[in-house]
Amino acid sequence: MLDATVPLMVIAAAAALATGAQAPASLPVPPATATLRGHVVAADSGRPLRKAHVRIFLRDSNTSFDTTTDDGGAYEFTRLRAGRYNLSASRTNYLHAIYGLSADRGIEAIELRDGQTVDGIDITLRRAGVVTGVIVDEFGEPASDVQIALERFESVEGQRRLAPVTRSVTTNDIGEFRLYGIEPGQYYLSARWRNPGGLMFRDSAAARATYAPIYFPGTVNASEARRLTLRAGQAIEGIVMTLQPIKAWRVTGTVTASDGTPLSSGMIIVSQPDVSPNAAGELSAPIQSDGAFALNGVAPGSYTLRAQRMMMTRDEVPEEAVTTVTVIDADVDDVRLAAMKPSTLRGRIVVDPAAASSLPKDLTVSARPVTSGASSTVFVPPTRVGDDFSFELKAYPGSTRLALGSGFGPGPAGWAIRSIHANGIDVTDAIEVKANQNISGIDVELTNKLTTVVGVVTDTRGDAVKRYTAIAFAQDRNKWTNPRYTSSGYPGADGRFTMRGLPAGEYYIAAVDTLEPGQERDAVFFERLRASATAFSLNDAETKELQLRVVPASALPER
Secondary structure, three states, X not given: OEEOOOOHHHHHHHHHHHXXXXXXXXXXXXXXXXXXXXXXXXXXXXOEOOOOEEEEEEOXXXXXXXXXXXXXXXXXXXXXXXXXXXXXXXXXXXOOEEOOEEOOOEEOOEEEOOOOEEOOOOEEEOEOEEEEEEEEOOOOOEOOOEEEEEEEEEEEOOEEEEEEOOOOEEOXXXXXXXXXXXXXXXXXXXEEEOOHHHHHOOOOHHHHEEEOOEEOOOEOOHHHOOOEEEOOOOEEEEEEEEOOEEEOEEEEEEEEOOOOOEOOOEEEEEEEOOEOOOOOOOOEEEEOOOOEEEEEEEOOEEEEEEEEEOOOOOOOOOOEEEEEEEEOOOOEEEEEEEOEOOEEEEEEEEOOOOOHHHXXXXXXXXXXXXXXXXXXXXXXXXXXXXXXXXXXXXXOOEEEEEEEEEOOEOOOOOOEEEEEEEOOEEOOOOEEEOOOOOEEEEEEEEEOOOOEEEEEEEOOOXXXXXXXXXXXXXXXXXXXXXXXXXXXXXXXXXXXXXXXXXXXXXXXXXXXXXXXXXXXXXXXXXXHHHHHOEEEEEOOOOEEEEEEEOEOHHHOOOO
16 A cells, blocks of 8 residues: 655755755754555445555645555555545546535545554545547448537526536547536537538548537437436447538638737637537637738637637736628628727725725735626636735726635635725726726725625424525626626535625525526526515615525526
8 A cells, every 4th residue: 555654854854964054053854753544446236346546635735645455345544644635536437526515614634643544534436427429420330539428507697508528539530429527417509510621621521521510319409408417327329410510601701909900920719609618619810920810610600700819928918809600592792800909907906995905915806797708718717805905907808707716716704895986986897898988087996894694494394494595696687697686505514505705785585406507607597586586675784684495406497
């Protein structure tokens, strides 16, 4: 088994001696005398799993150790330092598992003391799902180079679109595909043909032919797609889908930089409103030295074109040009994109001086686009708030929200944005950034006097429910796409849920027994849930206690 001793101080001293540096007189080495043991077993049969990969991670450092289970499914880590550890396990054809993971409390740490042996820390692995099938062309011949993915609808600023939730695979030379390692859940199966001929040869017949993206059981319309439901370890086999040929078109044009010169050393990225930018089959083309570009093999539809210059430095926020085009039954030529520099937003954090000392030193502010249609896909890193509480950040033109953070993570616990004003105008929910416009005088008011919503959830017999998700969302439909006005809560050790930081206002709340990922922020799901929800109001800094009846997801109306 693995010897996890890592005498870091000794290694550092050896390195110092090798370079001629003076080593310290005494090198205290922390004791490494703890032991951790357990087993990895299969959830369906309870049998031990050999050759499972087991990893522990010491929380207060970047130190991790790995081992594999023996023929009896046992693992052991010896000579460990005292501390708090996380433990995980994985194996081929099984789902990765983290010991002590729960939705409401995060990951439970394993506490080890010097000289202690902790035994019986067992991890259960669920068998992963599998989906297999064949893709054929209009003649029934196998179709190779077709990208296959399992997708779900996601809601991004009110726009629903399908996005892959598993890695995509490509059909082989006989049209077969196999998706594996799949979590239980409901999915949509998509097939998108990659057109290598259309991308490579500008005027060939291959550039004038393509296949429409299709969804199981074989429709080109995503709204008509049928969901696949996978249970743990289930295999759905023998799916057959037929590609539908369509005529392809070309989109050509030029891109200029903000100074009027050709924007070279960049790419044209193409996306569709109802398809995630990460979906298989995304089109792209290089921008030539004279700013010209050509997209070949474009199927009929509406597209967003983004021209982005290659970033030369890590901290650079590049120029970007965005436009939309619609391809119907002809080529689209002479599309002109004009890149713009990002705007600069300057302001300050407004906070009660008596509470300011409790704010984290790495407090940050970021600008996030409100809509995904023609908004930037360039990642603009958050900016650190200065010691005088001032900030300056970049934002691309469009409707933008300012968000609070701590480093690159979410906002500091116990704090929320109370209001945002730009030169006296309320821009809490969105600030309109115009091209070539810099905005100063932004005041971001913070508060640590948060609202709190707590409650219990019972079933039809009045018994407490231990597994559910409580969802609160504004009664005003116009706010359903703003994450500021939504919140989720999970049962704690006492079965009660807690939500903090919702702005004062009028809300609905409901507790659902099961959810698909992303539904807790999906405006379409809110519409389905509204009739089963409880209405309540919330005042500034108020604590509201509620008692809810669990809502079975199976009883909700279909979308």
